[in-house]
Amino acid sequence: MMNLFVKTEHQRLWLQRLHEKRTKFNDQSTQIDELAMFPKESIQDLVDMGYSSITLPKSYGGEGISIYGMVLLQETLASFDATTALSIGWNLGVIGDIFEKKLWDDEKLTFFAEEILNGALVNRSVSEAQTGSPSRGGRPGTNAVKKGDSWIISGRKNFTTASPALTYFLTSAWIEEKQKVGFFLLHKDLEGLTIDETWDVISMRGSGSHDLVLQNVKVDDSKLVELPDTPGGQLSGWNLHIPACYLGIAQSARDYAIHFANHHSPNSLNGPISQLPNVQQHLGEMDLELIKARHLIYSVAAAYDDESRSNYLTNELGVVKHTVTNAAISIIDKAMRIVGAKSLQRSNPLQRYYRDVRAGLHNPPMDDMTIKNLALSAIKQEKAIDDN
Incomplete structure (x- = not known):
């Protein structure tokens, strides 16, 4: 497979680096599943080797790997341990999408790139029990209300994969005064933000896809980073x-x-x-x-x-x-x-x-x-x- 699909030396180098972790990741996969244990150590290994920022463009200090390259590496990583691959994959995909489409203004992108290079991890938090899959266009029950120069956000999100390791939750909320769905960049340490460990399923047991609970979380206006016309979004x-x-x-x-x-x-x-x-x-x-x-x-x-x-x-x-x-x-x-x-x-x-x-x-x-x-x-x- 490598000989047929590898196109660049950059891809080959990263494959070799991943293969150095093969035995360790593979050996841990059984325990991760049996104990429904989030693979914090494996994720940290990937962060330490710079893997978590490979989809960040070179102009922002990242590896600038293409979607083709990401697929190649993620397939390989999943063959070692699927839980680790899926968990880090959401982070890679969110970063790649944000910077490819320039979804935020330059100041926010520069700030976020620095955070990613310093080891921050991110995933979107969009699914809710009442709305089902966000791709179907349901309006979120999570609400954001403007008070002065701040937003107060309350709600509950399901299936937040990798929640035990995330630094940021890119969270959708209904903004009544704008009659639109907006996305807020929420740091894990914000007051009122907690993780409810609800993930108890037979698939991807260690993915930490718990509920994100927001109780009057207060953020400044700069944390409203996206106001998309179609919140369900086009496939990326x-x-x-x-x-x-x-x-x-x-x-x-x-x-x-x-x-x-x-x-x-x-x-x-x-x-x-x-x-x-x-x-x-x-x-x-x-x-x-x-x-x-x-x-x-x-x-x-x-x-x-x-x-x-x-x-x-x-x-x-x-x-x-x-x-x-x-x-x-x-x-x-x-x-x-x-x-x-x-x-x-x-x-x-x-x-x-x-x-x-x-x-x-x-x-x-x-x-x-x-x-x-x-x-x-x-x-x-x-x-x-x-x-x-």
Whole structure:
């Protein structure tokens, strides 16, 4: 995979640096899952090596890595430990999106870049119990009220991944006086800001995706950093860190199944089960899915990075997430069929991979929205042809 998809020495260098952490991250992954323990040490290792700022542009002191490069590194990291990859991935994606689109003014961007270079971590806090996925356009129940030169913010946000390690929460709130949704940059140490440790699920158990609770949190006007016209937002290429993570998990499952098939020799056979036609069928189908998914995600990432082509992208980002996530689920299902009942043992990593990739179905965009958007685009295009 490295030889086929690595394009630059910069990417190769970062891959080598990540591989130096492979054994450590992989060894910790079981404990992280078993104890639902946030991987603070692993995240700090990534911060210390400068990984948390790789998507910050070079003009602001970062590594300026492309979306293609981020996908390459995140897939690799997820194959070592998915929880660590998904947690740091949100930080990378938010930083990349903010600076690519210049969502804030220059003064705020300069300040934030310095914070990132000093090890600060950030994620958006947008999901709420009543609104569901923010990509569907629901109005947040979190409210911001202006008092003098300050804002008073109250509300509760769900699924704030990496909350135990975040320095900043980029939080959406309804601003009544503006009749708009705004985003506030909230520091973890603000009075009234707490984390309610609600995350108790079977997937990505250690991701620390707890609730962010805001009780009359007071910030000055400068912390209102975004007033987007469409708060649900257009899909960003930086969100490709999500399918990259699930692709990495699928690769790990495939590798485990191949190793098992080559070394498991029941006494009913004169060799390993890899010689059996049905096992070879599963193995071949797994690699077929991997190859299709991998070429899709890297081709779309490359197109997004290319200014001459990025404007022609329509639904491809959603298609990547849909295709890769469902391919990962299928790949791990086939791996478990090869390994058999042993794959369900708690000591077997396949059962963890199986649980973790299911989380991808609930990351934005949802499968039904992707399919609907494809249909609407096709209808719109056909009507446009008729009108002409």
